[in-house]
Amino acid sequence: MTDTELTKAPGSHIPDTVANAAATPDREQPYGALGLKEDEYLQIREILGRRPTSGELAMYSVMWSEHCSYKSSKMYLRQFGQKVNDEMKKNLMVGMGENAGVVDVGGGWAVTFKGESHNHPSYIEPFQGAATGVGGIVRDIISMGARPVAVLDQLRFGAFDAPDTERVVHGVVSGISFYANCLGLPNIGGETIFDPVYQGNPLVNVTSVGVLRHEDLHLANAKGAGNKVVLFGARTGGDGIGGASILASDTFSSGGPTKRPAVQVGDPFAEKVLIECCLELFRDELVEGIQDLGAAGISCATSELASNGDGGMFIELDKVLLRDPTLTAEEILMSESQERMMAVVRPDKLDAFLAVVRKWDVETSVLGEVTDTGRLVINWHGEEIVNVEPRTVAVDGPVYERPVAYPSWIDELQGDSAAGLPRPEEGDDVRGQFLRLLSSPNLADKSWITNQYDTYVLGNTALSFPDDGGMIRVDEESGLGFAIATDANGRYCQLDPAQGARLALAEAYRNVAVTGATPVAVTDCLNFGSPENPEVMWQFSQTVEALSDACLEMEIPVTGGNVSFYNQTGTQPIHPTPVVGVLGVIDDVAQRIPSGWQDEGDNLYLLGTTSLELDGSAWAGTIHEHLGGRPPRVSLAGEKQLAALLRAGASESLIGSAHDLSDGGLGQALAEAVLRFGVGARVWLDEIVERDGVDVATALFSESTGRVIVSVPREDDVKFRGLCEGRGYPVARIGVTDKESASLEVQGVFTVGLEELRAAHRGTLPARFGATIAE
Amino acid sequence: MPTIVVEVMPKAELLDPQGKAVTGALSRMGRQGYHEVRIGKRFELTVDHVDDAVLAEVKELADDVFSNSVIEDVVSITVLDNTVSA
Amino acid sequence: MPTIVVEVMPKAELLDPQGKAVTGALSRMGRQGYHEVRIGKRFELTVDHVDDAVLAEVKELADDVFSNSVIEDVVSITVLDNTVSA
Amino acid sequence: MRIGVVTFPGSLDDRDAQRAVRLAGGEPVALWHGSHDLDGVEAIILPGGFSYGDYLRAGAIASLSPIMTEVVDAANKGMPVLGICNGFQMLAEARLIPGAHTRNAHQQFIRRDQRLRVENAATDWTTGFTQGQEITIPLKNADGRFIADDETIKRIEGEGQVAFRYVGVNPNGSFDDIAGVSNERGNVVGLMPHPEHATEPGFGPDTPAAMSSGVDGLTFFTSVIQKALVK
């Protein structure tokens, strides 16, 4: 039986009432088709003391889905809340569990940020899937009382050359571009990776950041009996019915049309109006509590608002404004129509509320009110179709301790190090490999994508791509701002998920630090295969444990995040891909540091040391199609030290540019820094080779952590060296900027002219996806 | 050369933001009596000739290329009299 | 309720980049015999009733609102039999 | 000088235009699409964005707004009006300037720092430039391709109504590389690139001197203010 049969079949439009459910205890119910297991269904019967009505079944099934209930991940995610010290709590206004975490950034300002996945819909319908992914995370941000001010997108596609990749890339990128540009949100960063492991299951994660004054903070709760419950925004339609449950609880490899849910169609214009409308409602203090409607729609909003508040709510479901009048009560409960919000409004403020909503031409209906009964009661044309304790739907869903198994293949994989692969010695060979890396899809310039994103809108973007982190001014008076970067390396995580998680955190942290900002908080978006696969569950448990420990060690709290399971093609799970986002604060964005040099004659320094760490590297993958061994080591204390050093340098304006070393190593970082403003450099590797005991290829391609190249104006040289020595961080002068040369010269190894560098770096994506007119 | 016209509309149960925006504009302009406006696409294909094979291929293209079956329906495929210009 | 269909096409002498892209896609897919694809819009208006006044108003709206005469032509205005769903 | 900036549902760069007016020394006044009140302003900016989602045609639905009746009226009486991006599209849809806009020839939204040549330094919004001056202004749009029939193009070329032309790269397939157009009188100017995003050091386009330091856009706003002072 399919979900439509459920909602249309028994008695067709005559809804299944509570009385009816009590009277017909033995009626068979299609819980299986809705993604519920038998024991879950029995648990629902036990909670209710009767069989659920079809409306209740619809609600429980969507709310108890993996996507909404976190039933497989909950017991692990607790660690993020537990492994915190006072330092980490200091600036946290709202922690995990709310729509998004909120961080005090000083001056009465706060920043809220969160990442979310929209992976499965983006494979079925890339444009709408990605677009509504932006819409969903932005509504999370609004519902905290914040004005959304930026987005970032983390994209992982199948093999660069695979035929289907082009469809997905075009759809996803234009979907994100369309929705975020139309909302007027600058896109300030992200990631783009191609790997066959994502072929049938691309990852589309979107992060959004919002800004608010402390007093504007809003929470999703329904308090105060008698307060009105209002649904506003777009009308409810048949979008994504059952999506939350069907999508998130099963894979859809070749599963035929029955598992194909209707996707949601987004309307960014409606969302833009909704944002302005909500901000005006907040400003005029017209809402008590607010919740966005995302997965599980009205089921989720009513049960969560009620559970977080006084516990009771009465709703007349037939008051919901419909786009399609034939929708049944169950479909309305499950609909995932976009661009909707639910607010709790005091009766004496209702008129003022409605006036604001009308001003923005937003459609509204008052559905019911908050009660003190402790029950969520939903009527349909006067008949009671839902009567539940809201916590049982929204909070106390099933929690699983899924079996965990150490992967049978991992020892062998880890034993297969890249250290033994042949490394080039001759200058020409090194040059050739350097250029191959620079033009490889994962390391190539991403401006084919980012040129489709607005960065200027709102007028506060201080840094965006291709810099390491995005940066936004929060306060026009003081220049106070935040920086943000997100990172994950699925290849490292496949080799060692715990180490991969630490590395993702370290890289995002470093990417924020090189902008001159101080890292203060973390969000994550954990993309994994099926939790029913014990080896995947092991990867997941390793990841969360390591990430929470690492955050404790670095003293930055995880403020929220998202888990996406069932990312696999057939039975082949994706590489574990925990995207980690780090938020930083900077007192004045005028002190920001770009990732490349612009001036003549600056000295180039490499901070940190290099060792033979090529396992899992871009070099091993691109040159040798190799994945094996152990990912690089990382010292979290060292990363903190490095960040503090950069901050000190930034605040004294000693640093002209700073670029962190990651995928592709020093060679890649040098090329990017040269191309940033088109200013060449002369570089020598002798000191690194000698001090660190590595060969030239290792010096250029190793992915050792804790490293950054900085450029320092001549006049600040002494001060800068003093700073490094004082802090005891390893530093070596490796070169000097050279405008005249119009090239990157690695002395005694190779020289590549600016034009050749640019062509290698920029040509790859346009050659595959179609030329754009920019350059 | 003959022209084949393929017409595609957004699925009725899904949101049609374009149509919604136009419906709103009409009512703001004070135009009464327009309950709903929906906006779809009209494709005009100029082809060498029309026969059953061509029509079958166009039908297939209409479903796979010109429309996205997840969100749209092909509502008609017609052959334009090529002596009349569209 | 009856439906009035208004169809709008880009002017023949202007480049239709969307249509051109589809034409290109067809030829890349190896589909022969499609000389040109042009993409226009189809508006479906659900109205209370149809009479001459309504049709005259729709004609006016078609020219002033649904199309921009600098770049588009209204190619047809038809009334759909309301018993047949589009 | 009081300069009105109209906010339509879906306007995005309205507050940025207000900021630019302020940075140029003017007083920005927020105007609302649904009203017929111009609040005594002396010049008007129609800002960028996706008014009404640009769903019918870019700028089309906004051009039917109540305030546009007043804007058209004031423009015809000589009030300076600047349409930026979506505002340019509204001016064309409202027939205040000739031509129309279609989807970019390459079909994608494009953002880039765009070189422009000032082709007419005599309009109300360009007197601070010199004829032929090259400037860099951020561009970001999906429906930026300016088109008109041959006759119109010939006319506006001949009458100096082409205010700005793309230099180096034509980013959207606009006819004759036209980036901006004025009406005959020179008080109404529309252009695709966004001068308001090149007005504040640190947040503008890169220049050879320093990143994000480009402020070429400021001259649009100082020009109109200067002109009002002279009057």
Ligand SMILES: Nc1ncnc2c1ncn2[C@@H]1O[C@H](COP(=O)(O)OP(=O)(O)O)[C@@H](O)[C@H]1O
């Ligand atoms: N999909 C995307 N959206 C936005 N920005 C992106 C995207 N992909 C890459 N970028 C940007 O391109 C630049 C280079 O990316 P990457 O090499 O992954 O950076 P890093 O190695 O510093 O993490 C960064 O500024 C990054 O934010």
Ligand SMILES: [Mg+2]
């Ligand atoms: Mg980086």
